[in-house]
Amino acid sequence: MTQRYQTTTFRLSANRLDQLPADTGREVAFAGRSNAGKSSALNAISGRRQLARVSKTPGRTQMINIFEVGPEQRLMDLPGYGYARVPEAVRQHWHGLLQRYFEIRQSLGGLILLMDIRHPLTPLDRQMLTWCEARQLPCHVLLTKADKLKRGPAQNQLQQLRRALSTDFGTVAGEGFSAQLFSATTRQGLAEAHGVLDGWLGGP
Numbered sequence: 001m002t003q004r005y006q007t008t009t010f011r012l013s014a015n016r017l018d019q020l021p022a023d024t025g026r027e028v029a030f031a032g033r034s035n036a037g038k039s040s041a042l043n044a045i046s047g048r049r050q051l052a053r054v055s056k057t058p059g060r061t062q063m064i065n066i067f068e069v070g071p072e073q074r075l076m077d078l079p080g081y082g083y084a085r086v087p088e089a090v091r092q093h094w095h096g097l098l099q100r101y102f103e104i105r106q107s108l109g110g111l112i113l114l115m116d117i118r119h120p121l122t123p124l125d126r127q128m129l130t131w132c133e134a135r136q137l138p139c140h141v142l143l144t145k146a147d148k149l150k151r152g153p154a155q156n157q158l159q160q161l162r163r164a165l166s167t168d169f170g171t172v173a174g175e176g177f178s179a180q181l182f183s184a185t186t187r188q189g190l191a192e193a194h195g196v197l198d199g200w201l202g203g204p
């Protein structure tokens with residue numbers, strides 16, 4: 001069901017965990033290396049070209065930007081990581097904050113992890129997966145910009161990633177770690193991504 005995402009709206013930006021909305025209802029976090037295509041994916045998922053522009057606003061790229069799909073149903077846009085020019089102190093602040101967010105947030109039902117299909121599984125991507133594993137949180141990887149590769153090589157990347165997810169990480173109860181091809185440009189994989197979100201957010 002696609003329509004429910006079209007009324008997604010920006011709610012607020014948070015710099016500290018105590019600024020987050022009450023830990024009730026359901027939420028799904030979006031994470032990825034800077035430039036992996038997270039904003040484009042959020043825009044495609046909501047069918048709103050400008051939805052995630054807030055995440056690109058100077059001063060907000062290092063915040064958790066929170067979007068509401070419906071009452072008590074949130075998409076949490078986590079700060080992009082791996083950006084070389086971020087000062088070490090800021091990097092550490094965010095590392096600690098995100099780790100703690102994964103540990104304590106009860107309403108967090110799953111992580112959508114975005115990886116550029118040409119550069120998957122960087123060390124920081126693995127860090128995110130390790131936090132999911134520790135918390136037994138399901139993670140679904142969008143291999144983004146799938147339109148940049150031909151069909152065969154794109155499928156190869158997906159198979160390789162799926163193999164790495166099952167060999168390098170322990171099992172997560174239930175659905176575990178999964179992955180798909182995605183393109184915000186061609187909308188490839190959009191229905192599949194909506195299906196995963198539907199499952200985690202529950203209810204219409």
Ligand code: GDP
Pocket residue numbers: 032033034035036037038039040041080144145146147148182183184185186
């Ligand atoms: P973010 O930093 O993770 O939010 O990444 P953006 O969404 O801003 O995307 C980074 C760059 O990748 C931009 O130049 C986008 O136009 C490009 N991009 C994002 N998604 C796609 C896609 O599906 N296909 C192609 N070809 N380019 C994309």
